[in-house]
Amino acid sequence: MIAILDFGSQYNQLIARRVRECRVYCEILPHTISPSELKEKKPRGIILSGGPASIFDEGVPVCDKGLFKLGVPVLGICYGMQLMAHQLGGKVTKSSLREYGKAMLDINAPDSLLFKGLKASQQIWMSHGDHITRIPKGFKISGSTSNCASAAMENPAEKLYGVQFHPEVTHTVHGVTILRNFLFRIAGCKPDWTMGSFIEEEIRKIRAQVGDGRVLCALSGGVDSSVLAVLIHKAIGERLVSIFVDNGLLRQGEVEEVTETFRDRYNLNFRVIHARDRFLNKLKGVTDPERKRKIIGTEFIRVFEEEAKKLGEIKFLAQGTLYPDVIESQSSFGGPSAVIKSHHNVGGLPARLKMKLIEPLRVLFKDEVRELGHELGLPEEIVWRHPFPGPGIAVRILGQVTKANVELVQKADAIVRHEIQKAGWFQDVWQEFAVLLPVKTVGVMGDGRTYENVIAVRAISSRDGMTADWVKLPYEVLESISSRIVNEVKGVNRVVYDISTKPPSTIEWE
Ligand code: XMP
DSSP, X not given: OEEEEESSOTTHHHHHHHHHHTTOOEEEEETTOOHHHHHHTOOSEXXXXXXXXXXXXXXXXXXXXXXXXXXXXXXXXXXXXXXXXHHTTOEEEOOSSOEEEEEEEEEOOTXXXXXTTOOSEEXXXXXXXXXXXXXXXXXXXXXXXXXXXXXXXXXXXXXXXXXXXXXXXXXXXXXXXXXXXXXXIISOOOSOOOHHHHHHHHHHHHHHHHTTOOEEEEOOSSHHHHHHHHHHHHHHGGGEEEEEEEOSOSOTTHHHHHHIIIIIISOOEEEEEEOHHHHHHHHTTOOOHHHHHHHHHHHHHHHHHHHHHHTOOOOEEEOOOOHHHHHHHHOXXXXXXXXXXXXXXXXXXXXXXXXXXXXXXXXXXHHHHHHHHHHTTOOHHHHTOOOOOTTGGGGGBSSOOOHHHHHHHHHHHHHHHHHHHHTTOGGGOSEEEEEEXXXXXXXXXXXXXXXXXXEEEEXXXXXXXXXXXXXXXXXXXXXXXXXXXXXXXXXXXEEEEOOOOBTTSOSSOO
16 A cells, blocks of 8 residues: 555645556545554555645645654655655755746666666656755755756665656656656555455455445446445345435436346346436426425435335445545545535435445545446446436426426437437547526427427536536537437427536536
């Protein structure tokens, strides 16, 4: 295990990704962790991340000096290196000028294990203001640039290394080699973190935790909950009870598809709760987006609780929490402060049900969950399924949610997806969907005047849903989407394409 201490760098997760791409398990931990707590985790190496702070600012994040005395190899990156120098008796000098962007690193320690296999001159990527003007005792300078005399330093005897630049970004051309050298040559890690080994280990842990008890799982058919259910099923078979709530606000054909996959193909102990009318009744006359979300969230919990009660006592609840959620909630620097929309997944459930949580995916990133899905043999349609909001189509119908509106949007939505898939754009799109607008416009069909609905089409690209860009679909694809919707979806006479980015817009319209 490699411990990455978080000093607030926007690249923390990237460092973690890179380490895992090297097949080494790592965790991002708060910089406030004490040496004894860290020691318990038995890390092979410690990486101090960069961060926006200047060592001269008040209240800057620092780590316990004792970390450098654990005998565990340390790599300080950017601010992490400056902190290491500062704490070990070196000198950091304030600078008003930032060195930002590409630079050439001259490696002046040919025997450095960190730079093993690299040519003497390397393109790297810098982003710093302050710099080290005196390295601590026992260290030597191992690399410099024209602007920064101590761009890398090391004390091989103590296994302490620092780089002022960012090896984790792709602009540092051989950054991965540097990280690999740290992991394999200095920290003595082995590249044995594979999905196969993860599955074995998790199955062992789930069995140990659950004993002969039962586990309840809210299956939505999305990637995370599907992978979660199949993994737990592998561990405890039919003692996993999966509940799928059909709230009537899902994509076209989704209920059938999910049922077919999990009940028929995977043989899961799988229950579909047909609660469509319940949800639609509760939504009657409601147009306010936040109220819609709250109603759906509350109703979901009610339905789920009722079902759970029928099953008798179940002690465990499985939840598809992923690593970015964990980091966000425990980050030493806090997650995004403003709640823009009240998101609902199974939030609120664990507390209400007083069950113990099983969260085997909580150490994984999204693409690792997909890899795990592959390894578990899940079909491509599920592994590559695009995200879908918990409140479903209700937040894509602006205005009242009625049975007719739901059907209309489902049809238009299926056309959008189908045409994007047919044109080979599905992998380049993060999400695609249709939105029903609460306006009617005039049109002409045949010889008659029409006065009907408008559908907005949204297709966006994104890395994590936090920011998004609209996808520049070819005109031909937009053309076939538009003409099919107008021809095949009764009640629609106009189609528009949403060309807004997030921010300032959000992905969903409500
Ligand atoms: P926004 O609209 O906030 O969406 O830009 C960001 C991502 O989150 C999805 N989304 C939700 N997912 N429950 C969910 O599970 C929700 O209530 C919810 N609302 C939005 C949205 O589809 C996009 O991927």
